[in-house]
Amino acid sequence: xxxxxxxxxxxxxxxxxxxxxxxxxxxxxxxxxxxxxxxxxxxxxxxxxxxxxxxxxxxxxxxxxxxxxxxxxxxxxxxxxxxxxxxxxxxxxxxxxxxxxxxxxxxxxxxxxxxxxxxxxxxxxxxxxxxxxxxxxxxxxxxxxxxxxxxxxxxxxxxxxxxxxxxxxxxxxxxxxxxxxxxxxxxxxxxxxxxxxxxxxxxxxxxxxxxxxxxxxxxxxxxxxxxxxx
Amino acid sequence: xxxxxxxxxxxxxxxxxxxxxxxxxxxxxxxxxxxxxxxxxxxxxxxxxxxxxxxxxxxxxxxxxxxxxxxxxxxxxxxxxxxxxxxxxxxxxxxxxxxxxxxxxxxxxxxxxxxxxxxxxxxxxxxxxxxxxxxxxxxxxxxxxxxxxxxxxxxxxxxxxxxxxxxxxxxxxxxxxxxxxxxxxxxxxxxxxxxxxxxxxxxxxxxxxxxxxxxxxxxxxxxxxxxxxx
Numbered sequence: 001x002x003x004x005x006x007x008x009x010x011x012x013x014x015x016x017x018x019x020x021x022x023x024x025x026x027x028x029x030x031x032x033x034x035x036x037x038x039x040x041x042x043x044x045x046x047x048x049x050x051x052x053x054x055x056x057x058x059x060x061x062x063x064x065x066x067x068x069x070x071x072x073x074x075x076x077x078x079x080x081x082x083x084x085x086x087x088x089x090x091x092x093x094x095x096x097x098x099x100x101x102x103x104x105x106x107x108x109x110x111x112x113x114x115x116x117x118x119x120x121x122x123x124x125x126x127x128x129x130x131x132x133x134x135x136x137x138x139x140x141x142x143x144x145x146x147x148x149x150x151x152x153x154x155x156x157x158x159x160x161x162x163x164x165x166x167x168x169x170x171x172x173x174x175x176x177x178x179x180x181x182x183x184x185x186x187x188x189x190x191x192x193x194x195x196x197x198x199x200x201x202x203x204x205x206x207x208x209x210x211x212x213x214x215x216x217x218x219x220x221x222x223x224x225x226x227x228x229x230x
Numbered sequence: 231x232x233x234x235x236x237x238x239x240x241x242x243x244x245x246x247x248x249x250x251x252x253x254x255x256x257x258x259x260x261x262x263x264x265x266x267x268x269x270x271x272x273x274x275x276x277x278x279x280x281x282x283x284x285x286x287x288x289x290x291x292x293x294x295x296x297x298x299x300x301x302x303x304x305x306x307x308x309x310x311x312x313x314x315x316x317x318x319x320x321x322x323x324x325x326x327x328x329x330x331x332x333x334x335x336x337x338x339x340x341x342x343x344x345x346x347x348x349x350x351x352x353x354x355x356x357x358x359x360x361x362x363x364x365x366x367x368x369x370x371x372x373x374x375x376x377x378x379x380x381x382x383x384x385x386x387x388x389x390x391x392x393x394x395x396x397x398x399x400x401x402x403x404x405x406x407x408x409x410x411x412x413x414x415x416x417x418x419x420x421x422x423x424x425x426x427x428x429x430x431x432x433x434x435x436x437x438x439x440x441x442x443x444x445x446x447x448x449x450x451x452x453x454x455x456x457x458x459x460x
Contacts, residue, residue: 071347101346109339116331137383153367
């Protein structure tokens with residue numbers, strides 16, 4: 001049996017990246033998961049990432065500490081209140097305060113470093129340009145530019161082996177993502193998506209991320225297996 | 231007097247980045263220095279960075295911790311011996327073992343995050359494609375691709391303000407860099423370039439980086455003000 005190729009998969013502990021992990025697994029890759037510990041206000045997200053990776057039998061899982069507190073503009077890492085109960089029109093309209101500066105650029109750069117060090121040429125990231133909440137670094141043109149950068153800036157790329165950044169969710173709706181994950185046996189009960197969980201890690205049900213998730217399950221006609229505060 | 235524009239300048243503590251800092255200062259920017267603490271074997275480099283930034287009267291200096299020990303392939307962060315006494319032909323021939331995977335991609339990504347958070351649209355990095363030791367992420371085409379990525383992946387870029395990655399040293403020889411720095415009053419006695427200093431921080435004089443530096447001073451006809459072991 002040939003040795004499987006390695007893929008680095010960015011895993012946040014959310015619904016999207018759990019689905020991406022299952023897709024990379026089905027594609028036959030040896031899975032090397034990477035989670036960024038970027039000073040989230042809620043460590044529950046990383047605990048979910050660990051559970052999701054264990055369930056997917058990854059070959060390795062690195063939790064990389066990245067202190068983004070120098071970037072003072074974000075509600076995810078500082079004390080700006082997370083906006084609740086935005087209308088559907090507001091979600092996706094403009095860039096929300098939960099934006100972490102250059103987040104996917106930084107995450108992909110670290111993934112690239114890991115990929116090069118373990119001789120992997122495939123990186124998976126769960127970006128989505130449909131239900132994407134307005135982050136510029138979730139768009140296909142951004143990913144394409146990063147891939148070009150990756151191939152020019154690394155030993156692997158320069159020596160002629162193409163580095164590919166896979167974004168299997170990029171054009172899927174949340175409902176389509178959930179359907180794909182359910183086909184692949186993803187246990188969404190292990191995942192968390194909330195920007196603002198309570199002290200026990202229970203999701204709020206009202207932040208942008210919770211609402212996109214609940215809408216996705218609703219449209220799929222399946223109950224979200226996780227608990228909500230309301 | 232108008233408020234000066236801000237620039238994020240990557241400062242390692244070496245000769246090149248000290249020169250870049252002086253160039254950005256002369257261009258009129260308010261200087262925001264960023265040093266990456268990436269698990270170097272020698273902390274002397276970061277101590278030099280602090281001295282260089284103080285001498286340049288920067289507005290801020292962030293030392294960003296980046297644990298690259300997950301990337302096991304590099305002599306700078308692990309226990310692979312640093313090669314000494316390579317011939318001039320060997321220097322610049324192939325990619326050396328001192329390579330940190332995806333280093334400039336990661337450094338620029340963090341710089342971009344800082345730039346966006348302080349509303350700076352200019353990033354300075356001291357890459358050099360002439361006496362460059364064979365790192366693929368020092369080449370102009372890499373920088374250009376990163377700049378494209380930066381403009382697509384950030385709020386600033388998307389909202390129409392162009393992010394520029396300045397590489398004022400890219401086509402200069404080491405001697406030309408030194409001449410430019412001396413014109414601008416850089417005190418190279420504050421800088422360190424060695425990959426393998428002794429326990430007191432004295433440069434070895436024999437690693438690739440020391441040899442390129444010494445050759446540069448020799449060609450400039452100026453004595454290198456720092457001490458060497460031999």
